[in-house]
Every structure is written in structure tokens, then in C-alpha cells.
Amino acid sequence: xxxxPKMNQKMIWTIGGGKGGSxxxxxTANLGICLAQLGVRVILVDADLGGANLxxxxxxxxxxxxxxxxxxxxxxxxxxxxxxxxxPNLQLLSGAQDLLNAADAKSLQKRKxxxxxxxxxxxxxxxxxxxxxxxxxxxxxxxxxxxxxxxTPEPTxxxxxxxxxxxxxxxxxxxxxxxxxxxxxxxxxxxxxNEMGIQNPSDLIEAMKRVSEEEARKVGxxxxxxxxxxxxxxxxxxxxxxxGFSIRSACKRYFGIHLHYxxxxxxxQDVGNSIRKRRPLVLENPRSKAAQxxxxxxxxxxxxxxxxxxxxxESG
Amino acid sequence: MKRxxxxxxxxxxxxxxxxxxxxxxxxxxxxxxxxxxxxxAVYSLFSEKEMQDIQAAIEGAYRVLMDETSRKxxxxxxxxxxxxKWPKSEKLPEAPESPMGxxxxxxxSEISIDVGEGPYRGKMLKQIREKMGIELKTISSETKINLxxxxxxxxxSVERLPVQVxxxxxxxxxxxxxxxxxxxxxxxxxxxMGPTKKK
Numbered sequence: 017x018x019x020x021p022k023m024n025q026k027m028i029w030t031i032g033g034g035k036g037g038s039x040x041x042x043x044t045a046n047l048g049i050c051l052a053q054l055g056v057r058v059i060l061v062d063a064d065l066g067g068a069n070l071x072x073x074x075x076x077x078x079x080x081x082x083x084x085x086x087x088x089x090x091x092x093x094x095x096x097x098x099x100x101x102x103x104p105n106l107q108l109l110s111g112a113q114d115l116l117n118a119a120d121a122k123s124l125q126k127r128k129x130x131x132x133x134x135x136x137x138x139x140x141x142x143x144x145x146x147x148x149x150x151x152x153x154x155x156x157x158x159x160x161x162x163x164x165x166x167x168t169p170e171p172t173x174x175x176x177x178x179x180x181x182x183x184x185x186x187x188x189x190x191x192x193x194x195x196x197x198x199x200x201x202x203x204x205x206x207x208x209x210n211e212m213g214i215q216n217p218s219d220l221i222e223a224m225k226r227v228s229e230e231e232a233r234k235v236g237x238x239x240x241x242x243x244x245x246x247x248x249x250x251x252x253x254x255x256x257x258x259x260g261f262s263i264r265s266a267c268k269r270y271f272g273i274h275l276h277y278x279x280x281x282x283x284x285q286d287v288g289n290s291i292r293k294r295r296p297l298v299l300e301n302p303r304s305k306a307a308q309x310x311x312x313x314x315x316x317x318x319x320x321x322x323x324x325x326x327x328x329x330e331s332g
Numbered sequence: 333m334k335r336x337x338x339x340x341x342x343x344x345x346x347x348x349x350x351x352x353x354x355x356x357x358x359x360x361x362x363x364x365x366x367x368x369x370x371x372x373a374v375y376s377l378f379s380e381k382e383m384q385d386i387q388a389a390i391e392g393a394y395r396v397l398m399d400e401t402s403r404k405x406x407x408x409x410x411x412x413x414x415x416x417k418w419p420k421s422e423k424l425p426e427a428p429e430s431p432m433g434x435x436x437x438x439x440x441s442e443i444s445i446d447v448g449e450g451p452y453r454g455k456m457l458k459q460i461r462e463k464m465g466i467e468l469k470t471i472s473s474e475t476k477i478n479l480x481x482x483x484x485x486x487x488x489s490v491e492r493l494p495v496q497v498x499x500x501x502x503x504x505x506x507x508x509x510x511x512x513x514x515x516x517x518x519x520x521x522x523x524x525m526g527p528t529k530k531k
Contacts (some may be wrong), residue, residue: 266374268346
């Protein structure tokens, strides 16, 4: 394993993508293990409030303690429900098991949960999200400036990912402005056939300037700061790999969003086998092609972390 | 992100203005593949009409940029325009070709002028140039850097300068033209702007 990077700052990565079955939990679990093996402290958060099963990807039976206990106020601090795993440096915050209304967690509870996740003590916090683009899912995704979309190179998965990205992007912008007129303008801009002729973030900023220079400045900052990433899962051919670059280009042209193509994971029978055995692929078969792809992505994330905090250190 | 009809050919193909023939070819193939009517990456986003416009723009960009003469003409008329929002490139764009190696080169660096040791801020660069008796428009025509951009560099109009990655290229070209150490000029200039300048 590589030398442990010197890190004392936290990075939150939220892993979503819209469509169920694209491999979000697989990626979260295996990425978390690879990062922990690099020597950094990692917490995995299962925020799939409707169908939590990240524990299964880690080979852990449904835990006694979970987010349910925190949401139901049976425990006061989120760290009390953290579970150790067999992998050094890796802890799990298991998702709600039996809370039927967890997916609709009330706004106050949700804000408290989001805040508590941000305050967890770790170098990396990876948050596994549920499918769909319900507001709760979007709010968890927006915990991070650099969320990760896990997408397969299939039309349905890509279509859902675009919908998810668009919803998250506009929710972020809307959260940044305060006046009702600015919020209404953002709502209007979401419809590409809007009568104001707003087609992209630049148009929106220009239109916002007519509402308020200050609100326009805030929107500009949020547009600049929105830096999502893409992981293409289950690629089978070279052409599939290139789909990732096409998604990047399409996002730039259509949404004006700079999507970073973080990497791809090849389709590998070993993935299915490892899930059936309830053993994480990177532990069960680290030499498999898919495991190597995940390890490469983990190494890129660790480098990003180091680079980000080195820069912060230099400018601070 | 500007609308496609407002973008430069380089923006349309997502390449930097110093892209080689090979890079243009690769970018064209990628763009063609991406915006093909059967592409899984775009079918849910664009209407048929939008796709046709994008495809036409890609073809137009490719045709001009692959032809050396057309590209040169295009660069002269478009890249010197003020709105220098070129696409993000992983690669630092090279400075416009320095006139140093050309036969028509004006040997500015051989003029015996004390150029000092910096720090090379905008005002200092202007003083050196004026001591050498060189018009800014001469620098502009030699380096192909837009005159207004050069003026802004000298005035240190931080908010109106191009993004840093391109600014570095321009500073390099300007410094070479005056026979100064490009590295030192870039370092001094950027540090004088402070950390607030956009990257």
C-alpha cells in the first residue's frame, strides 16, 4: 500500500446518480476500503434512507445501531452510532432500517443530520445516496461541492443522471439566493423553454443582475463552485469508456456545468460474485479488473484531497 | 457557457487556441461522436434542430481550423477579440509565438536598456517598453496579443484581465518580446495581483 497521505482536513464526497442499480453502494463501499487502505480515516454514511444496505456490501449483518437511532433521538450524538469495521481506519454509519418515514425526514431533523455528518471526525466522509431526485436526496448530494455521479453507459441511466444533476444544480442555486424574486427566476430558468430565453448559467446570471447585483454575484459563485464528478460503471468496451467524455461535453454544452470524469469501472463478473458472497470486491478479489479500477479512482480522490489542502495551506 | 453561435471554433471543439492538427482531429472525432443523433450521451437533452445546429458548428470549426490559411485568418480576426473566454484546458496554452526566432524580428532585447531586475509589474513593463521606444501596437502585432489586453496588463486592470491560465501565456509572449525573463515576469506579475485573481 502507498504511504499514508498527511491529512488533517476533511473531505465529503456524496455518491448519487439518480438511477437505482447503477452501483452507488458498491462504489461507496469499495472506494471507502481503498481509501482506508491508503491510511486515511474514512467514514461511510448510508444515506439511502429508503433502502439502506451499505452494510451488506461491507459484509456486516444489519447493525443494531443506525441512523434511525439518531433520527428517533435514542442517541444524542451521531458518532454514537458509528460502527467499526474489519478494515482499519474505516467506520460505518448505517442507514435507517425500520423507519418507514425516514425518506421523508422532516426538514428540522434533516438539517440536524446534515450538520452532524459534516462534523464527523474523519479525513474522508463518503455518503451513499438513494435513487431518485427527491429533495432529501438532493440535499445530501449538495453536502459536498464535489459530489460523484455513478452512471452506467446506458441511455436510461444517463438520462436519470442528467435529471439528477440539473435538479441538484438548481437547488444549489436556489439555496444561495434569499429574495423570492430571485428564487422565482431560478425556478423559471429550470424550464429550458422559459420565456426569458435563459438557456444556461451565464444567461441566468445576466437575468439575475436585473433583479439584484448581489443575488447575481451569489449565483455566479455557486455556479463556479459546483464541481460534480462522474464515475462510469460497468463499462464493457472502449466506446463505453468514451461515453464518459461525451457526457462531460454534453453537460458543458447543455447545462454549462463542468463535470469531471473521475474514472470508470469495467464490467466484471467478480463484482456480482463478491456481492453474493457479501464480501467487498477489493478485499475478496483485489486483482480483479473492477477492483483495480476502483483503486485507481481512490488514488485520484486521495490526490485531490492532498492537492486541495496543500493549496489551502499555501494560501492560508 | 456561451450559446454555440457565440462561441469560437476552439470553444466549439473544446480545445485551446494552440491545439495541434492532431488535437483538432481528435477533438473533432470526439465532438462528432458525442453529438451524433444516436449518441446515448445527448439524445435526451437536445432537440433535432439543436443537434443540427451543433453538428453544423462542429463541421464549420473543423473545416476552418484544419486549414492553415483559414485558421490564421480566423485567429487574427477572432482570437484578438476581447472576450477571451477560451475553454478550460488541462494544458497551459503556449504563449503566442515569440518574434525572437523570426527573421522579421525586431531585436528589442539587443537595445541597450537597463531593464532592472523587477519586480515586473504592469507599470514597470510599460516603463521598459517606453524606454526601448516601442509602441504597444508593435508588441501587439508581433505577439498577436490583442492591444486592449496588453493595455490592461500594463494598467494592471485585475478584474478585466483574462483568466490566469491565458494571462500567463500573454505575459510570456510580452516578456519574450522585450527580452525579459518570462518566468520572472509571470511570477512577479501574478504575485503583485494577490490571491484574489481568478485561476
